[in-house]
Amino acid sequence: MSISLKNRSLISISDYTPEEICHVLDIAEDFEKNPHQNLLNGRIIASLFFEPSTRTRLSFETAIQLLGGNVIGFSSTSGTSIQKGESLADTITMVASYADLIVMRNPIEGSARFASEVSKVPIINAGDGANQHPTQCMLDLYSIRKTQGTLKDLEITLVGDLKYGRTVHSLVEAMCNFNAKFNLVSPVELKLPSVVKQHIKDANLEYNQYTELEDAIPHSDIIYMTRIQRERFPDPEEYERVKNSYVLRNYMLEDSKPNCRVLHPLPRVNEIHVDVDANPKAYYFQQAQNGVYARQALIASILGLK
């Protein structure tokens, strides 16, 4: 049976089956080979960013332009009727009458799911607070498959803020479909929440918790570094205590597997030292570039053009 994602909003990565995810990755691969494809042919995509974003917004807008589409929207709520107190339902209903697809980032958790229920056009969640960021997950999966040749049977080491990092939660959930083994490296305060560990247990997969990053590196296929986010800590002292817990240095990769790659959703602060950047195993900038292809693939699939 052929896979169609036409008119299917993407709010959480679990909205799509593993087969549908792989279908999107296949299309992304095609876009990487041939990014300029005038599939949208002037169609209008709304890009509603209720909070600032650099990579996500720019890569979505790049993806839309590579597809020959036009973008309407805003990159902050300043000057919009949201500041006058307009409800999200009203904003979405109005924009849905202008655009063929809505890409939305909103700091309120659950806003994307709600938007998909009131909108007559599909919604792509570009991040709803600390909840979900499924297009980041899609590009992470694309980067993993591209560098490893498969998504199956890989050993993934997740490092840093495993408690608040939404990209980590989505990645664990998605990789549970592909028989992954997880290594969890975090300060005690930032351990993976039990609800996410439950996904690993439900899938009968293995995970190990490490306090030393060096112990997990030699057997890792993917090292997924994350930033410890200052804004998540109500107590600045606690942030100061844990912020430099894990810093990846180039020498630490000496014993890593030849296929090992270092990923990071970016922005980084100091958790990956710049001396890693020249190492061929550093993949985070290509990973960000892959975001364009993954988003092209999603837009084209959801609009039924691929």
Place this chain on the structure above:
Amino acid sequence: MEKRKELIVSAIENGTVIDHIPADKVFQVVKILGLEKVSNPIYFGTNLESKKYGSKGIIKISDKFFKPEEINKVALVAPTASLIEIKDYEVVNKQTVNVPEKIEHIVKCFNPNCITNKEHDVPTKFTLVKDAKGETKLHCHYCEKNTSLDQLEFI
């Protein structure tokens, strides 16, 4: 004691008796069932003696019968409650309550940053899940966070 129990259960001619409510949950059950808006005669008792639970509460509502999905909401705060339906002073149905799979509109999401707490007119929707420790929790359809049963705040 047995005689007195009979009297409590059958004191209404027709209607519903909710028995074995934890004594401190009677008013939450009233709220969940929206009984404050009902014009039928309603009788409450609480801090009554219970052989099984030490103390209990009871609510009797005349001439009113509930759908299973309505009455099962009671299990959120009173999992020990039993439902007794009375017709012509006779017990015609007696059953325990079961926590429903879906809970809508009646409890708040504990996450202050959830859309249901930020925007007016976004009703709460939860499904029942078990966490890693086997504890029953309410999983928010919108923000995907879990609310514990002991954190429940009614709307």
